[in-house]
Amino acid sequence: KAGVTQTPRYLIKTRGQQVTLSCSPISGHRSVSWYQQTPGQGLQFLFEYFSETQRNKGNFPGRFSGRQFSNSRSEMNVSTLELGDSALYLCASSLVASSLTDTQYFGPGTRLTVL
Amino acid sequence: EDKVVQSPLSLVVHEGDTVTLNCSYEVTNFRSLLWYKQEKKAPTFLFMLTSSGIEKKSGRLSSILDKKELFSILNITATQTGDSAVYLCAVYHGSGNTGKLIFGQGTTLQVKP
Numbered sequence: 276k277a278g279v280t281q282t283p284r285y286l287i288k289t290r291g292q293q294v295t296l297s298c299s300p301i302s303g304h305r306s307v308s309w310y311q312q313t314p315g316q317g318l319q320f321l322f323e324y325f326s327e328t329q330r331n332k333g334n335f336p337g338r339f340s341g342r343q344f345s346n347s348r349s350e351m352n353v354s355t356l357e358l359g360d361s362a363l364y365l366c367a368s369s370l371v372a373s374s375l376t377d378t379q380y381f382g383p384g385t386r387l388t389v390l
Numbered sequence: 391e392d393k394v395v396q397s398p399l400s401l402v403v404h405e406g407d408t409v410t411l412n413c414s415y416e417v418t419n420f421r422s423l424l425w426y427k428q429e430k431k432a433p434t435f436l437f438m439l440t441s442s443g444i445e446k447k448s449g450r451l452s453s454i455l456d457k458k459e460l461f462s463i464l465n466i467t468a469t470q471t472g473d474s475a476v477y478l479c480a481v482y483h484g485s486g487n488t489g490k491l492i493f494g495q496g497t498t499l500q501v502k503p
Contacts, residue, residue: 317495318433320491331484331489331490333491365432381432
């Protein structure tokens with residue numbers, strides 16, 4: 276069974292641009308969560324989707340948004356990029372309704388650099 | 391303010407030693423506590439704890455939660471160099487659409503041969 280896949284793996288953008296990251300969960304998993312990891316702030320929860328609905332949300336500005344499709348694939352969008360958005364963005368999938376209380380499997384991450 | 395604090399922040403031991411990592415938390419509406427291991431890649435799930443006093447074990451790793459004192463420990467016995475990693479503690483709190491996951495700073499463990 277294939278693991279969680281994220282694309283692209285690396286991305287370089289400039290301030291003010293917008294970016295879309297993609298996450299494909301493990302086959303059969305219906306819940307996807309997104310995280311931001313930086314050296315200064317550590318790992319921070321962005322949001323969680325289940326059955327195309329956002330179930331939980333972290334403390335990030337509205338520039339960060341996401342969605343989930345009927346096949347459980349999820350996308351995360353960041354608009355008007357800032358230098359501080361440079362980070363490793365991880366997504367995790369799990370089988371059941373709330374991935375925050377169940378075993379989560381992480382993807383390899385997308386390394387975003389904002390210049 | 392909701393927070394999760396891990397200690398120590400870093401630790402150096404030798405193979406065969408036993409280590410104890412600590413995680414304390416202050417959150418509203420606690421739901422569960424999770425431990426992860428992160429090497430030079432994405433975190434790997436270790437344990438999820440919801441009930442106080444019940445130990446979870448997986449090989450040489452074990453963890454227990456104390457909901458009264460608001461902390462958890464992760465024990466690793468007979469450490470090996472492959473245990474070198476950052477160990478992350480996270481707490482899920484809240485309910486429904488207001489649920490959030492807060493991570494601690496992590497404990498960097500280095501196991502020397």
